[in-house]
Amino acid sequence: MLVPGRVLVVGNYPDDEQESMLRFGAMLVDNLRAIGVEVDYVQPRPVFGRRAGTSPRLRKLAGYLDKFVIFPVVLWFVARRYRVVHITDHSNALYVEFAGARKTLVTCHDLFAVRGMLGDLDAARGGVSGRILQRWILRGLRRAARFTAVSDVTAHDLARLVAEPRVTMIPNALADAFVVSASAGAPAEPAGVPYFLHIGGNQFYKNRAGVVRLFNHLTQTAEFAGHRLVMAGKPPIGDFAGELAQSPVHDRIDVLITPDDATVHALYKGAQALLFISLTEGFGWPVIEAQALGCPVVTSDREPMRSVAGGAAVLVDPEDPVSATAAIVAARDIWPRLRLRGLANARRYYPAEIYPQYPAIYREIAGAYCP
Structure with a gap:
């Protein structure tokens, strides 16, 4: 059963220690709630990660299992109840197909790794597994319903990489x-x-x-x-x-x-x-x-x-x-x-100037989504 009016926000895997992305997700949820948006929050949890010990190689493998095996299944079940799903980090665009492409908003912070995979930015080229992951991310981006970008530079990169992106530029806010x-x-x-x-x-x-x-x-x-x-x-x-x-x-x-x-x-x-x-x-x-x-x-x-x-x-x-x-x-x-x-x-960049820009996008997605 759909939950009308609520937004599901998808955050990052905590064990990756991506402080800026974790902070962005937490700030988004807190400030949306402060302006009256009903928000639920979900993120990959360290299931195998808790048992991986201190070995960097085992922890990386455990993280892959948590993020790419367990969480997509969890998200598929949870997201079915929402008309709007907001993925807060473009590097998680691989979750679009599990969240429901026609109701998903993705925030893009930068697309350097994707550009590196495409040969457009040598310094961000990455290894074989990294390039496979970036192809998966790009595929997810190309299926999403809407985007926000934190700068015009990122919006421009998105326009080059995704056909006819539906993008709104909303900058980051101060804490x-x-x-x-x-x-x-x-x-x-x-x-x-x-x-x-x-x-x-x-x-x-x-x-x-x-x-x-x-x-x-x-x-x-x-x-x-x-x-x-x-x-x-x-x-x-x-x-x-x-x-x-x-x-x-x-x-x-x-x-x-x-x-x-x-x-x-x-x-x-x-x-x-x-x-x-x-x-x-x-x-x-x-x-x-x-x-x-x-x-x-x-x-x-x-x-x-x-x-x-x-x-x-x-x-x-x-x-x-x-x-x-x-x-x-x-x-x-x-x-x-x-x-x-x-x-x-x-x-x-005060929160009062930034976060009120999101609800209109949520309403647009919810209005267009017909399950």
């Missing part, structure tokens, strides 16, 4: 904790030892090695000769680890492994500026998080970072540390203004 902090206004210039901040994972496009190279150049200027760099996120690997080891100022670079939310907030508030010079992004959450906490932003003069920053950031070439350094030095005197402009831009 409530950032909204509360932003209401206090811009803080004064941070005291203590000055530092730049970078927050991000080890995906190729985060350009963490490039952040180290930029910091090397910044420390050669009179304005920033005494600064440190704090890099928060995953443990260093690959090119990033190599750049750290080779940096002439490596003793002034602090790496914080997966800091908690309170530490992240403190880092934003105490930083001279956020260095977020990604090569590309699906959205770029740290840009608006920093702005909401009064931290000046240095980001790439590329989309979607340029649009997300809303004219309230220093825009630089992420692959040219020399010109980027010159731009940062030239903008040093306007940082107090950037703090205020950043706060104003961050208001565009």
